[in-house]
Amino acid sequence: MFELSKPYKLSYKPRGGLFYGIRGLIFMWHGEWSDPEVYDATSGLVFNSFDLEYPLWDDYRNEGGDVEDLDTFDDYVKENSDKVWECIDYIKSYFNMED
Numbered sequence: 001m002f003e004l005s006k007p008y009k010l011s012y013k014p015r016g017g018l019f020y021g022i023r024g025l026i027f028m029w030h031g032e033w034s035d036p037e038v039y040d041a042t043s044g045l046v047f048n049s050f051d052l053e054y055p056l057w058d059d060y061r062n063e064g065g066d067v068e069d070l071d072t073f074d075d076y077v078k079e080n081s082d083k084v085w086e087c088i089d090y091i092k093s094y095f096n097m098e099d
Contacts, residue, residue: 004048004091004094004095005047005051007047007048007091007097008045009045009046010039010044013039014039016029019052019084020074021078022077022081022084024040024042025040025041025084026038026039026041027049035048035049035050036049043092045097047088051087052087052088055087056073056077056080056083057073059080059083060076
């Protein structure tokens, strides 16, 4: 298990593409020397993208996903957006940041 990063509140809506095409989640890239982040437009919180991707990657692998084909992982995340929201809810709960 890895250590979760505490989400933080952002006072403005950032620009960027959708995180795996999921409405309400904006992917924030800060360059190769910093972890990418995901902005949740509903709560205004910013999450470390790896905190969302690692558990999804584990699920993908455990369900027989092809670890050599990242495009199928992208499709998996898009098709299982409910799991992304479950991760967000878990992290908010872990840090006592409920809405």
